Amino acid sequence: MLFRRRTRLPLKAKLQELFWPRKGFSRPFHYVRRRVLRLTATPHAVAAGFAAGIAISWTPFIGLHFLLAFAVAYLLAGNLIAAALGTAFGNPLTFPFIWAVTWEVGHHILGGETSGGGRVDLESLFTTVGAAKLWEPLLKPMLVGAVPLAIVSGIIIYPVTYKMVATFQRRRRERLADRARAHMAHAFEEQSV
Numbered sequence: 674m675l676f677r678r679r680t681r682l683p684l685k686a687k688l689q690e691l692f693w694p695r696k697g698f699s700r701p702f703h704y705v706r707r708r709v710l711r712l713t714a715t716p717h718a719v720a721a722g723f724a725a726g727i728a729i730s731w732t733p734f735i736g737l738h739f740l741l742a743f744a745v746a747y748l749l750a751g752n753l754i755a756a757a758l759g760t761a762f763g764n765p766l767t768f769p770f771i772w773a774v775t776w777e778v779g780h781h782i783l784g785g786e787t788s789g790g791g792r793v794d795l796e797s798l799f800t801t802v803g804a805a806k807l808w809e810p811l812l813k814p815m816l817v818g819a820v821p822l823a824i825v826s827g828i829i830i831y832p833v834t835y836k837m838v839a840t841f842q843r844r845r846r847e848r849l850a851d852r853a854r855a856h857m858a859h860a861f862e863e864q865s866v
Contacts, residue, residue, distance in 0.1 A: 726759020
């Protein structure tokens with residue numbers, strides 16, 4: 674195997690690695706940041722795509738986040754890879770928070786009226802799964818609450834990402850130009866000798 678360990682980890686070490694990663698919990702965030710910065714597109718395209726992915730992650734349409742992010746990124750002339758990376762905002766660790774916040778915001782926007790006195794019995798809703806039964810008490814408030822949160826997060830994420838990508842690309846061009854000048858100077862010295 675290409676990436677197999679030479680010595681197998683014992684079960685205790687595997688479980689420890691599962692619940693407390695050796696390289697830390699921030700490693701996936703650093704990875705996504707580096708992938709976004711290294712995309713070869715304009716700063717606007719990268720920032721628009723990434724903001725679209727994050728904004729779509731607020732919606733309750735799990736399974737459609739990639740497609741919706743691609744559509745929004747396309748409309749904003751954004752990068753589709755950046756949009757896909759932006760959807761990483763919605764993941765198993767953040768979905769409970771996202772769902773709770775979007776439901777609360779939507780519930781507040783809709784006037785705080787639900788059947789059952791503001792309490793939703795999720796167990797009974799999911800055992801009798803019906804789109805009509807899920808729409809009013811659960812999906813409608815989540816969708817309504819996702820809209821302002823998506824807009825705010827997009828407005829915040831776009832300029833931050835734009836600035837980071839523009840700075841990274843400018844520094845990279847300067848490094849490459851310095852390296853090319855040094856290479857040309859070295860080649861010129863070798864010719865003159």
